[in-house]
Amino acid sequence: MTALASALRDLEAIVGEENFLTATQTVSGYQIDGQRPVAVAMPGSAEEVARLLRTASEQGLSVLLRGSGTHLYLGAPPTPIGMVLSFARMNRLVEYDAEDLTITAEAGTTLGALQKTVGEHGQILPLDPPGPDSATLGGIAATNLSGTMRMRYGSPRDLVIGLRVALADGTVVKTGGKTVKNVAGYELNKLFVSSLGTLGAICALTMRLTAQPEAKQIVLASLPPPTAAEAVRHLLSSRLDIATLEVANSAACRRIARALPVTLGPDRYLMFAGLMGDRESLPRQESEVLHLLGPGAARIQGEDADSAWAFLRNAAFPAAPGSVVARLSVPLSKTLEAADAVSSWDGWWAVARAGSGFLHAGPVDSGDLADVNQRLLHLRQTAQELGGFAVLEAGPTELKREFPIWGENVHDLDLMQKLKETFDPTGVLGCGRFLQGL
Amino acid sequence: MDKRALRGLRRAVGRHNALTEPADLLLYSYDSSTARGMPGAVVLPASTEEVAAVVKVCAQHGIPFVARGAGTNLSGGSAPIRGGVVIALSRMNRVLDLDLPNQRAVVEAGVVNLDLQNILAPHGLQFCPDPASQKASTIGGNVAENAGGPHCLKYGVTVNHVLGLTVVLPSGDIRRFGSKAEDAPGYDLVGLFVGSEGTFGVTTEMVLRLRPLPESTQIVVAFFDTLEAAGGAVSRIIAAGMVPAALEIMDKATIEAVEASFPSGLPTDVEAVLLIEVEGLEGALDGQAERCASICRELEARSAEIGRTPEERERLWSARRSAFGATARLSPAMLVTDATVPRTRLPEVLRQIQQIERKHGLRIAKIFHAGDGNLHSNILFDRDDPDGLRRAEAAATEIFHVAAGVEGTITGEHGVGAEKPRFMSLIYSREDIEAQRKVQRVFDPAGIANPGKVLPEPEAAAEGTA
Ligand SMILES: Cc1cc2nc3c(=O)[nH]c(=O)nc-3n(C[C@H](O)[C@H](O)[C@H](O)COP(=O)(O)OP(=O)(O)OC[C@H]3O[C@@H](n4cnc5c(N)ncnc54)[C@H](O)[C@@H]3O)c2cc1C
Numbered sequence: 001m002t003a004l005a006s007a008l009r010d011l012e013a014i015v016g017e018e019n020f021l022t023a024t025q026t027v028s029g030y031q032i033d034g035q036r037p038v039a040v041a042m043p044g045s046a047e048e049v050a051r052l053l054r055t056a057s058e059q060g061l062s063v064l065l066r067g068s069g070t071h072l073y074l075g076a077p078p079t080p081i082g083m084v085l086s087f088a089r090m091n092r093l094v095e096y097d098a099e100d101l102t103i104t105a106e107a108g109t110t111l112g113a114l115q116k117t118v119g120e121h122g123q124i125l126p127l128d129p130p131g132p133d134s135a136t137l138g139g140i141a142a143t144n145l146s147g148t149m150r151m152r153y154g155s156p157r158d159l160v161i162g163l164r165v166a167l168a169d170g171t172v173v174k175t176g177g178k179t180v181k182n183v184a185g186y187e188l189n190k191l192f193v194s195s196l197g198t199l200g201a202i203c204a205l206t207m208r209l210t211a212q213p214e215a216k217q218i219v220l221a222s223l224p225p226p227t228a229a230e231a232v233r234h235l236l237s238s239r240l241d242i243a244t245l246e247v248a249n250s251a252a253c254r255r256i257a258r259a260l261p262v263t264l265g266p267d268r269y270l271m272f273a274g275l276m277g278d279r280e281s282l283p284r285q286e287s288e289v290l291h292l293l294g295p296g297a298a299r300i301q302g303e304d305a306d307s308a309w310a311f312l313r314n315a316a317f318p319a320a321p322g323s324v325v326a327r328l329s330v331p332l333s334k335t336l337e338a339a340d341a342v343s344s345w346d347g348w349w350a351v352a353r354a355g356s357g358f359l360h361a362g363p364v365d366s367g368d369l370a371d372v373n374q375r376l377l378h379l380r381q382t383a384q385e386l387g388g389f390a391v392l393e394a395g396p397t398e399l400k401r402e403f404p405i406w407g408e409n410v411h412d413l414d415l416m417q418k419l420k421e422t423f424d425p426t427g428v429l430g431c432g433r434f435l436q437g438l
Numbered sequence: 439m440d441k442r443a444l445r446g447l448r449r450a451v452g453r454h455n456a457l458t459e460p461a462d463l464l465l466y467s468y469d470s471s472t473a474r475g476m477p478g479a480v481v482l483p484a485s486t487e488e489v490a491a492v493v494k495v496c497a498q499h500g501i502p503f504v505a506r507g508a509g510t511n512l513s514g515g516s517a518p519i520r521g522g523v524v525i526a527l528s529r530m531n532r533v534l535d536l537d538l539p540n541q542r543a544v545v546e547a548g549v550v551n552l553d554l555q556n557i558l559a560p561h562g563l564q565f566c567p568d569p570a571s572q573k574a575s576t577i578g579g580n581v582a583e584n585a586g587g588p589h590c591l592k593y594g595v596t597v598n599h600v601l602g603l604t605v606v607l608p609s610g611d612i613r614r615f616g617s618k619a620e621d622a623p624g625y626d627l628v629g630l631f632v633g634s635e636g637t638f639g640v641t642t643e644m645v646l647r648l649r650p651l652p653e654s655t656q657i658v659v660a661f662f663d664t665l666e667a668a669g670g671a672v673s674r675i676i677a678a679g680m681v682p683a684a685l686e687i688m689d690k691a692t693i694e695a696v697e698a699s700f701p702s703g704l705p706t707d708v709e710a711v712l713l714i715e716v717e718g719l720e721g722a723l724d725g726q727a728e729r730c731a732s733i734c735r736e737l738e739a740r741s742a743e744i745g746r747t748p749e750e751r752e753r754l755w756s757a758r759r760s761a762f763g764a765t766a767r768l769s770p771a772m773l774v775t776d777a778t779v780p781r782t783r784l785p786e787v788l789r790q791i792q793q794i795e796r797k798h799g800l801r802i803a804k805i806f807h808a809g810d811g812n813l814h815s816n817i818l819f820d821r822d823d824p825d826g827l828r829r830a831e832a833a834a835t836e837i838f839h840v841a842a843g844v845e846g847t848i849t850g851e852h853g854v855g856a857e858k859p860r861f862m863s864l865i866y867s868r869e870d871i872e873a874q875r876k877v878q879r880v881f882d883p884a885g886i887a888n889p890g891k892v893l894p895e896p897e898a899a900a901e902g903t904a
Contacts, residue, residue, distance in 0.1 A: 099677035100782045122679060144621065155621070157629060158598050171869040179778045181595060181810040181850040183584045183633050184858075184865060185892060186874045190597070190629025199625075211679025236541070237562065239653040241718065281722035329619040333539035357540075357619055388619035406623040412613055416625045418880045423873075435623050 007059035008039055011083065014051045015041050019089065030066070030084045033077035033397040035431075037064065037084040044089050046164055046172045046203035053201060054170030056083055057426045064431045065197035067108060067136030071129075071143055073318055073394040075196060075433030076405055082428070085201065087138055093117060094204055095178075102161065102178060104206040107138025123209045126153035128309070130317035138202045144194035148244045148274060148312045151355030153210065156193050162206035165192050168424045178206055191419070198430035198438050199423040213276035216243070218305045219289040220272050221297035222262045225343070228269040229336040232354045234292055235273060236332065240285050244274025245355040246312045249339060251364055252349035260308065261298045269339070272312060274305075315351040316360040322396040324362040324372055326379055330388035332357045341382045345375065357388070369399050376403055406435035439478035443499040447481050447523065450491035455482040455529070466506065466524045472773065473514025473856040477504070477524040484529045486604055486612055486642040493640065494610030496523055502886045505636040507548065507579030510571045512774045513855025515583065515635050519890050525640055527578050533557060534643065541648040542601070542618045547578025547641050563648040566593035569851075570759050578641050584633030586851035588684040588758065591809035592717065593649070595851065597632040602645030605631060605638070608882040618645055630877065635853050636888040638881035652717035655683065656727045657751045660734035660742035661708040665689055665792065665804070668710035669784035671737045672808040675714070675730055676781050682730065683717040685809030691818075692761050692803045699764040702757035708740060712808070713754055758805075762816070765803045769818035772803075773830040777841035778850030781811045790840045791815055798833045812850035813841075838864055859894040 001009075012020040019042040021027055030040050038061075043049045056063045061082035066072065068088070087108030094104040098121040105114060112133030114125055128147035129140055141163075146155035153159070162176035165188075175188035192202055223231065228247050235242055248270045253260075264270055271293065275285045290297050300308060318325050328338045335352045338359040342350040350361040361379065366372050376392060383390040392405040410416075413436055420427070420438050430438065439458070448456045457463065457480040466480045478501070483489045496503045502522030509516050518524050527548035535544035538561055545554060551565070551572035558564055568587035569575055575585070581603070586595045593599075602616030616628040631638055662668040668687050675685065688696070688711050693704050704711060712734065716726045727744045734742035745751050766772055779787050788804075791813070795802045803816040817833050819826035838848045842864040849858060862871055875893055879885075 097780060097782055099673060100780045101676060101679075102780065144626075154594070154598060157626065158594060167873065171873075173870045173873045174866065175870070175873070177847050177865065178780055178845045179811055179847050179850065180781075181586055181590070181778050181807075181812050182847040183851055183853050184847045184849050185854065185862060185871070186877055187584065187597065187629055187633050188874060188877065190626045190632075191877065193629075194621075194626050210681070233539070237538075237650060239562070239650045239719070277718075278722070278726065280725045281719045284719050284722060327621075329621050331537070331540040331542070331618040358621070387617070389622060391623055410624055412615065412624070412627060415613075415627060415880065419625055419877065422876045422880055438624075 003059065004038070007055065007061050010055050011039065011041055011052055014048055014055065015043050019044070032072045033400065035078045035081050037081040039082070040084045040086055042086045042089050046166050049085065049201050049203050050166035050170045050172045052085055053166055053168045057168040057428050060426055060428060062428050062431050065142070065201050067139030068110060068134045070131045070135040071139055071145065074143055077397050077400050078431035078433050081431050087136055090203065098123065101209045102180070102206060103209055104162070104178070104204060105137055106204050107136060107202045109137050110134050111137065111140065118209055119212070122212050124212050125159070125207060126210050127156065127159065128313045130314050137205050141193045141202055141205055142195060142197050148246065148309055150353060151245060152241070152243045157190060159207050160189050160193050160205055161208055163189055163192055163202055164204040165200040166203050167200045168426070168429060172203065176206070180208055196430060196434045198420060198434045214278045215282045216274065216276040216305065217282070217286065217299055217301040218272050218274050218308050219286060219293060219297055219299050220260065220262060220270060220308070221293035222264045222268045222270050223293070224267065225269055225336065225340055228271050231271060231293055232336060233333065235289070236355065240288060241277070242273050242355065243276040244272060244309070244312065246272045247336060247339060247352040247354050248315065249343040249350045251347060252315060252351050261300065262296065272308060274309065312351065316393065318394040322366070323394060324366040324399065325394040326361050326376055326390055327393050328359040328361070328379060328383040328388060328390045330357050330359070330383055330386040334386040334388070335359055337386060338382060342379065366396065369396065373399060373403055380407070410435050440499055443495055443501055444479060446495035446498070447479055447492060450495060451481045451483045451488050466526065467518065469509040469514060469516045470512050471514040471517065471855060471857055473517035473519055475517050475519035475521060477518040478521050480524040480526055482526050482529050486606065489525060489606045489640050489642050490610050490612050492523065492525055493606050493608065496886055497608060497610050497884065500884065500886065502889050504888050505578070505582065505640045507576030508550070508574045510575045511579060511583055511853060511855060513849065513853040514857045515853050515855040515891060517856060519856050527576065530642060537618065538563070540618055543646045543648055544643060545577055545646065546643055547576060549577045551575055551577060551580060558648060559651065562651050564651050565646050566590070566599050566649055567596045570762060577644060577646070581632050581641055581644055582634065582636050583851065583853045586807060586810065586812065588686050588807060591685055591807070592681050592683045597629055599647045600628060600632055600644055601647055603628050603631055603641050604643035605641050607639040608884060608887040616645060635855065635892050637878060637892050639887055652683070654720040654723060655715055655717045655751065656723045657745040657754055658714040658727050658730050658734070658742060659745060659754055660712045660714070660731065660739040661705060662710040662712065662739050663708060665710045665788050666785045667737045667739070668712045669788045669808065671712055671734045671739065673782055673784050674733045674737065676809065678729070678733065680726060680729065682714050682809065684713065684715040686713040686758055687711070687804065687806040687808040688758065688761055689804040691801055692765055692805050695764040695768040695803060696757050696761055699767050700757065700760045702753055704757060713758060761805045765816050771819050771821040771826065773817040773819065773834050774852065775815045775817065775834050775837050776812060776850050776852045777815070777837050777846055777848055778810065778812045779841050779844050779846035781809070783844040783846070784808065784811060787813065787840055787844060791837060794833050794836045798829045800829060800833055802833070807850070810850060811846065854892045856891055859892060862894050
């Protein structure tokens with residue numbers, strides 16, 4: 001028997017035949033960027049995950065962790081994939097203490113399922129990352145994806161209070177705990193959140209929840225760019241406690257403009273101020289924002305507002321496989337300058353998360369990859385000039401091979417590499433998708 | 439201290455800023471906990487480069503170093519228990535960049551929290567973490583402890599507000615992690631460094647997130663005849679989905695201490711006072727405040743009143759902020775614990791803490807950031823009683839067990855320091871602790887950065903519970 005065959009046999013023994021796929025046809029469904037894994041394992045517990053990782057690590061078989069695969073477009077094209085480790089079966093609710101506003105669930109739990117559970121108690125996990133609600137909690141944490149409520153509630157980095165992580169040496173460790181405040185020992189939650197599955201496998205998460213807002217609505221207005229920038233400045237320094245503040249250029253709005261009660265000219269931005277709160281404060285917020293945004297501003301509620309939120313949320317999600325999405329991170333006050341740079345190009349959409357300093361952008365049609373590549377380099381330079389950086393979040397494999405998606409000069413790579421070697425000494429986790437092959 | 443090392447230190451910071459007189463060393467031998475240790479030298483660097491030069495000398499000679507802010511920590515974090523060099527950051531107290539449009543501040547580690555708040559307030563901004571020690575404690579110390587404070591209930595703890603750090607690693611290397619822009623690709627070295635209690639190196643500068651000050655605040659003050667009922671009110675308010683800015687409890691012993699030292703007009707015949715602060719828009723707080731008050735009344739608060747004037751609010755908050763000092767004045771010998779529990783477990787945990795108090799015949803003054811489940815049980819003892827400290831320690835150990843028993847933690851904000859490494863195994867397995875140790879070794883393979891803190895010795899970890 002070859003080494004590979006014997007490794008596969010060992011792995012299969014851990015999860016059982018029915019949870020271990022190797023048929024070409026089946027594993028083809030798990031390919032990313034044209035790489036097809038040799039096998040797919042679907043463990044049922046953290047202990048099984050740990051045993052799979054240990055065996056893979058010992059045998060030098062590369063492992064790609066998979067939630068529901070909604071965000072595997074992130075990252076560099078993988079090196080050959082030995083095993084995809086799927087969390088599809090690990091979707092149990094471990095503990096929900098509604099009165100404590102915390103929840104513990106397995107990593108394969110989908111965001112949708114979790115929101116449904118907590119929604120029944122009038123609560124939400126205040127995270128709305130781009131893409132469908134079939135995204136899993138483990139995946140959301142590993143990518144540290146956030147959404148339209150970022151400016152008020154933060155990202156997974158802020159909301160995860162405890163993890164159970166399976167490590168490559170076969171142990172399962174707890175980081176953090178169940179309390180909202182905890183400084184016992186080092187903050188290893190932060191290490192695993194946003195590590196893109198390169199240091200260990202998140203098997204369960206404890207997160208803080210919040211009460212559903214009593215009321216919410218969006219105030220929107222179509223504004224010339226300088227006016228929009230001025231309005232953003234005002235709203236950010238105001239004490240109104242806006243929950244969402246996004247600005248979309250006209251190319252981006254083509255996707256939804258028809259449904260909205262404002263007319264969007266060319267050379268205009270559509271600005272969305274999302275208000276969430278109790279019934280006492282919303283009217284004040286609303287009238288001040290309406291006043292600030294001028295006579296053209298309108299208010300939307302209910303389903304209309306929900307669909308606007310969904311549009312904003314999904315702007316950063318590739319519209320089709322291979323669509324190009326770049327993210328610029330810049331200091332807060334520079335977000336609209338970054339949007340201006342993109343909007344000066346025909347056929348490039350841009351949505352600014354103006355309350356957090358992010359800009360998502362891409363070509364509506366990414367036909368000419370050489371041109372796209374040039375422009376992405378230009379955007380990166382723009383971001384750097386504004387005091388930030390740019391990453392390519394999604395794009396066709398060909399482009400992702402060409403373009404240094406995470407950036408070229410990564411600071412402190414030596415420390416990151418040491419952390420990687422510490423937790424993944426044989427380098428099997430992640431298949432080279434993270435920066436500089438971490 | 440080795441002569442050559444001392445020469446190196448003097449060269450690094452200048453002769454006047456390297457202290458070796460016993461009287462000076464004594465001043466830096468302790469912090470606000472019971473831990474003690476005599477340093478070999480104290481240096482007062484004025485820049486990141488000087489800190490790096492000092493750390494290089496330490497690295498070369500294998501001498502431990504301990505970073506020190508204001509020394510207000512309550513866990514032995516800045517006590518040089520293994521001797522070596524104390525790096526006091528008090529001269530590094532400049533605000534380097536007040537970047538209002540981007541709502542960021544870049545400050546040196548020795549900037550005092552309240553000094554920063556006072557600079558920010560006229561611009562309508564704040565740095566959210568507001569430890570009750572903010573008059574003295576430094577931002578560097580807040581970052582190293584991942585400090586909390588009364589208003590962290592709504593806004594989160596220090597790590598949620600730190601975006602970048604300049605650090606000197608134990609090798610003497612200067613590094614810059616993070617920036618004013620968020621979500622840089624790569625591992626979250628900023629998040630990892632915050633709360634590392636000076637064991638990963640010295641933080642010299644930090645990039646902080648600022649937030650607009652609330653337009654308006656309202657305070658509700660409720661008095662209870664049992665501590666449990668006050669805890670119950672807190673659980674209820676959280677469960678109702680309200681997020682007050684602060685939910686603070688003080689018990690009878692604490693109230694008495696406050697009234698003895700800083701009379702604030704609090705009644706001394708109640709078992710607990712609950713302070714609730716709500717924040718938001720002018721004119722939009724009455725409903726919230728009223729709902730909080732009525733929950734308190736349902737739980738048979740003796741009274742629950744909404745404070746109407748800024749003076750009243752200030753009076754109540756200064757009572758709260760003085761509580762620790764007042765208690766310390768009452769009994770200079772005091773063991774401070776800050777176990778933290780899931781908020782639904784508050785009433786039962788409070789009951790158990792009172793039982794522990796009775797069992798050991800001790801007084802425990804309780805000052806709680808109750809909304810976070812963070813319970814400061816200050817165990818008062820008599821230093822002249824030969825058995826005093828032992829009984830206090832026994833009580834502390836029991837409190838940690840109670841917290842661990844309800845899936846709580848041994849420290850919510852004060853840090854592990856020198857006092858609690860032996861309790862880490864109450865909440866973490868040997869593997870959990872080993873994972874933490876591996877990270878620590880990545881930053882400090884030689885083990886010279888604040889040794890003896892945070893993690894138990896490898897053998898002790900293997901022994902199981904404390
Ligand atoms: C009256 C009182 C009230 C308090 N209230 C609160 C509260 O509400 N919330 C709370 O969280 N804490 C509170 N504390 C505890 C204490 O004030 C905090 O832990 C504070 O953050 C410590 O800051 P410091 O500047 O005094 O640091 P120090 O006590 O000097 O040091 C604390 C730790 O940080 C390390 N350190 C300090 N500076 C640096 C640096 N630049 N780089 C690396 N490591 C460094 C030290 O080595 C040590 O381990 C209180 C203490 C007192 C006495």
